[in-house]
Amino acid sequence: MHDFTPISALIGGALIGAASVWLLAANGRIAGIxxxxxxxxxxxxxxxxxxxxxxxxxxxxxxxxxxAFAGPVPLRExxxxxxxxxxxxxxxxxTRMGGGCTSGHGVCGLGRLSLRSLVAVIVFMAAGMAATYVxxxxxxxxx
Amino acid sequence: MSALYSALGAGFLFGIxxxxxxxxxxKKVLGFLDITGDWDASLMLVMGGAVAVTxxxxxxxxxxxxxxxxKRFFIxxxxxxxxxxxxxxxxxxxxxxxxxxxxxxALTALSTLSSETIVFVIAMIAGGLLHKFVTQRESKT
Numbered sequence: 001m002h003d004f005t006p007i008s009a010l011i012g013g014a015l016i017g018a019a020s021v022w023l024l025a026a027n028g029r030i031a032g033i034x035x036x037x038x039x040x041x042x043x044x045x046x047x048x049x050x051x052x053x054x055x056x057x058x059x060x061x062x063x064x065x066x067x068a069f070a071g072p073v074p075l076r077e078x079x080x081x082x083x084x085x086x087x088x089x090x091x092x093x094x095t096r097m098g099g100g101c102t103s104g105h106g107v108c109g110l111g112r113l114s115l116r117s118l119v120a121v122i123v124f125m126a127a128g129m130a131a132t133y134v135x136x137x138x139x140x141x142x143x
Numbered sequence: 144m145s146a147l148y149s150a151l152g153a154g155f156l157f158g159i160x161x162x163x164x165x166x167x168x169x170k171k172v173l174g175f176l177d178i179t180g181d182w183d184a185s186l187m188l189v190m191g192g193a194v195a196v197t198x199x200x201x202x203x204x205x206x207x208x209x210x211x212x213x214k215r216f217f218i219x220x221x222x223x224x225x226x227x228x229x230x231x232x233x234x235x236x237x238x239x240x241x242x243x244x245x246x247x248x249a250l251t252a253l254s255t256l257s258s259e260t261i262v263f264v265i266a267m268i269a270g271g272l273l274h275k276f277v278t279q280r281e282s283k284t
Contacts, residue, residue, distance in 0.1 A: 003174050005165060009185040012164020013192025019157035020193070021200040026149040028210030028217050031157060033247035038271045051150040056250060058154020063254025065155075066162040073162075075257045076170055083241055088249075088263040090238025092270020095246060098231025099221065102245040103157075105232070106190055111197025112218070119224050120232040125176075127236025132176040135241050143173055143243065 020107050027051055032104020033059075034095035079143055083135070098124075146212035158251040164189040167252050169243025176240050 020031040029036075029051070040052035067073060095101045098120055100109060105124075109117020135141050158167075165171040166189055174183035209215055239245050244252070244263050252260045 003171070003181070003183040003185070005183075005185045006188050009164050009188035010192040012160045012162070012166065013189035013194075014196050015160030015163060016157055016166075016189070017160075017193035017196025017200075019153045019160060020197050021204060022156065023150065023153040024201065024210065024216065025204045025207075026153070026211045027146055028213040028215060029150075030217065030219065031153065033157075033245075033250065034271070037246060037250065037268070038275075041268060042272060042275055050147055054147045054150040055154035055157075058151040058156075059158040059161075059247065059251045060254055061151075062155045062158020062162065063167070063251040066159065066167075066251075067254060070162070073168065073255060075255055076259065079169075079242070079259045081259065081262050084259045084262040085266040087238040087242035087244065088266025089270040089273070090234050090241070091245065091249075091263075092238075092267035092272075093274045094231045094234030094236070094238060094270070096231070096271045096274035097227050098233075098235055099219070099228060101235060101247070102190075102239075103247050107193040107197055108201075110190075110194045111201045113198075114219075114222075116222055116224050116228060120228055123229055123232040124236035124239065127233045128176045128240035129178055131237040131240025132173055132243075133179055133240075136173070136177055137179060143169075143241070 016103070016107055017111070020103070020111070023055070024108075030104060030108045031055075032100050032108060034092075034101040035099075035104055038096055076143075080141065083141065083143075094124075149212055157247065160193075161248050161251050164192075166245075167248045169248070169252075172239075172243040172245075172248070176243070 023029050023031045036052045036055055043049050105117040105120040135143055161167045175186035249264050
């Protein structure tokens with residue numbers, strides 16, 4: 001485990017948790033990124049769009065700010081575009097079908113002691129581990 | 144307007160948390176999901192650190208009558224553990240395990256302008272819209 005970074009993981013995790021508490025306390029919303037994104041692009045009601053767009057703008061701005069202050073981040077080279085597209089489709093479809101992702105079911109759902117979210121987290125963790133195993137060690141794709 | 148600035152700030156802090164924790168780096172994520180390789184347990188602590196905060200603070204927040212900038216809390220009311228929950232989470236997990244991106248990290252990593260992230264996010268949006276299309280057709284028939 002030479003890549004183990006417990007301190008930054010805990011601090012970063014706490015910041016993610018704090019941001020989720022902020023969005024709930026101030027805006028009354030669950031910080032589930034897949035739901036926020038989908039609700040912006042495919043809105044149920046128009047007044048529901050702006051806060052989602054601003055939250056996502058904040059996410060993008062964080063990436064720009066991080067690279068401006070911490071320097072350029074190392075990028076993965078040579079990951080096949082076809083696999084990136086397939087993975088994106090699965091993540092987009094699956095998170096809508098399952099009603100949440102790592103943030104909505106994970107950070108927020110577990111924080112609300114939702115049994116439904118606990119089931120989702122166990123399933124997507126297990127599926128993720130299985131998929132990573134197949135992609136890296138069976139198919140031999142550098143990911 | 145304050146509600147929008149608030150959403151912007153929450154999104155920004157969320158994104159910084161993703162970068163600090165390493166979640167925005169797909170190789171780091173896959174180092175966690177690859178339990179048969181050189182396993183990196185860090186992401187367990189990211190989730191642990193985040194849930195430790197929400198678990199305690201949500202309690203206090205939800206005791207209040209309403210959030211600061213809205214009339215009520217918007218909390219998911221679905222409780223059912225059903226086929227879409229399990230199948231959808233499995234599909235999501237497979238996609239996550241292939242590329243190492245879940246929705247939040249993919250969005251904040253768009254700022255690197257790397258082609259794999261752009262392709263992933265476009266496909267992710269398409270996947271979400273495809274799900275909407277499929278379920279709307281089903282409900283009409």
